[in-house]
Amino acid sequence: MPNKQEEEVELRQTHDALSIILSDDTAFEAVLNAVFKDIDQKGDGTLDNEELERYIGDACTGMGLPPPKNGQVHGIFHQLDLNNDQCISREELGVFLRHFFQQQVKFCALKLHLPRAP
Numbered sequence: 001m002p003n004k005q006e007e008e009v010e011l012r013q014t015h016d017a018l019s020i021i022l023s024d025d026t027a028f029e030a031v032l033n034a035v036f037k038d039i040d041q042k043g044d045g046t047l048d049n050e051e052l053e054r055y056i057g058d059a060c061t062g063m064g065l066p067p068p069k070n071g072q073v074h075g076i077f078h079q080l081d082l083n084n085d086q087c088i089s090r091e092e093l094g095v096f097l098r099h100f101f102q103q104q105v106k107f108c109a110l111k112l113h114l115p116r117a118p
């Protein structure tokens, strides 16, 4: 089936791209900076709840999903805000992004039946 093949190509591309980003600090920093800048509408170098809500709302709209309820964004915000100072720093976003990419790589590897990473 061509669809399954296309899906596999996409999974492999995602897997390889994220593996490179995770193994290359310079690449990871570049991605982190781009995502952070995208969310940081005010450009003040930290992310607040309002900015995160707008970003997640836009992302959902882009994927054709309904925007999350306010409580859901609050929950995500508190998970990201590791030092509990009510704003998300670049480092805190980095912790999340690295974890998220690792999960994505694992998911792709599982789907592709690749051997487990050490």
Ligand SMILES: [Ca+2]
Binding pocket: 080, 081, 082, 083, 084, 085, 086, 087, 088, 089, 092
């Ligand atoms: Ca914080």
